[in-house]
Amino acid sequence: MNKLSSSYKELLERLSGGDRLALARLMTLIESRPPEVYALMSQVCKLARAVPRLGITGPPGAGKSTLVDQIIRSFRACGKTVGAIVIDPSSPFSGGAVLGDRVRMQDHSLDPGVFVRSLASRGSHGGVSRATMEVSVLLDAFGMDEIIIETVGVGQTELDIMGIADTTAVVLVPESGDTIQTLKAGILEIGQVFVVNKADREGADRIASEIQSMLKIAPSPDGWEVPVVLCQAREGEGINEFLSAVENHRRHLEARPDLAARQAEFRKQQLIEILLTEIRHRLLASSSLGSQASSLEPGLAQVFDLVRDAEKDPYQAAAELLADPKKLAKILGIK
């Protein structure tokens, strides 16, 4: 493992000393994947204390940002510091959020007890999970008491935050559609807490009781009774009920006999994700080298060229590479 230069060591010291600039700097640094990323993250892991992660997910327009804003206010009122990660399923073209949103979040930008970080999800498989994991470890190491992860949607990303968040809340609104549609989205088993936001609107009680009856049919496999909380996040109503539901779930988790086993499994999963991220990068690097590139043997670069030119189908090429240990090792940047 690369030794850390003194400038990195200084950054880490400033991080553990509560320096927000060092925190921001480290987030940017780690996203750029320098060769020192492993040594750096390894030190950051040592500083982290495994504070609980609260995931907030749901369809667009459900009022997740408003809810997160109110949760931050509540935590702050209790004297807790908060780190928030906001995952923007941004454009794969522009590589950033379409609009500068998060307007409300900026209320907290002058509060030294709050740090909000936006992450673009782009199109990369697993890339967001890894970035979210690393930013949350950084916020943990920085000393935040609470970490909130907000993500839009009902697809892959939310399933992913389940692995990172200890408690995931699914936010819906009365307009979220017939329950059958909600179920179709498979979000029922994602949430440990359900929030019906904008509960002053027509149909709030109906959707809440529909979720409740569905939860009775498909109860949580670990015995947790998933609560459904009515909120009006904009008015701050229902926030206390929501936070006590989260607190109850945390106590439930701590009482579970398999807590240690789950944490152990999560750490192994982290290792696999880190290795796969590295290998994906190496594969992309190998494939983008043309046959003229000197760093790949001609016979190897040719494989990608043949597939590109449709002279070989990708499955045949994959089979040939997988059958040849030397070629495979080379393409994966081993040795």
Added chain:
Amino acid sequence: MNKLSSSYKELLERLSGGDRLALARLMTLIESRPPEVYALMSQVCKLARAVPRLGITGPPGAGKSTLVDQIIRSFRACGKTVGAIVIDPSSPFSGGAVLGDRVRMQDHSLDPGVFVRSLASRGSHGGVSRATMEVSVLLDAFGMDEIIIETVGVGQTELDIMGIADTTAVVLVPESGDTIQTLKAGILEIGQVFVVNKADREGADRIASEIQSMLKIAPSPDGWEVPVVLCQAREGEGINEFLSAVENHRRHLEARPDLAARQAEFRKQQLIEILLTEIRHRLLASSSLGSQASSLEPGLAQVFDLVRDAEKDPYQAAAELLADPKKLAKILGIK
């Protein structure tokens, strides 16, 4: 590459002969990843004719299934055969769709010109993309004239279908929320066609014109003018307009000077995905072997055990593995 046994060869012959049972059998077979998967898919690729893929995405409750049902009817009325892939962001626990949905789709189950396949998205990174790609190649090889891919959500999954679908339609409803929320979900640049479904409801014209004005601010980078179509899928209204918008986009794509380059890039991407899927499987296999397993050297299995037991953080372990070509090759199942 493994030689294909006569039973596989027979299946392929039956596939190209239009045998639906062989098609279903091959889909199930390929999902179980037998050692012959590469040889099998390679042959399937040879049968495929690259028919266009139409992606349908949007939030739950937008009426995507109803729209897909109507699109299938229209295609059938023109004498075209249709393969449809429905991606269910199903529970990561039960590993299948929560409810037996797709009720309407069953109208087509007796039609020999239609084949519908459900895929569970589960929590696996990229797993759905690979499965969707393979099932679509199978439907193509089977001889379907049109392939439709339906997926719920506004997150990772939809960005992924962009790579597989030639044309992606985003389905919204008047209740899909303020445009700012829609933009926040970053779906603006996902769609080559926008559909405002349930257009008889209040606010349909408003959301349509809001999307249109946003599209003017952020026009499609390739010069395609993204149309916004009003539909009432349940009544079959607007379906013809929608399909002619899709047809126009296909013509636009064919006229693009970089068509060949994009297809070449897609094939290379396929190869990378196939290799990564295999490597992920191998890594998971290595990590699940305890130190008692004889197939991994004690020193190697120990790495996973140390991480599991929190005696080594995952970054340090990753760095050590990446720095040791022999260990890395072993863990990736090379040689």
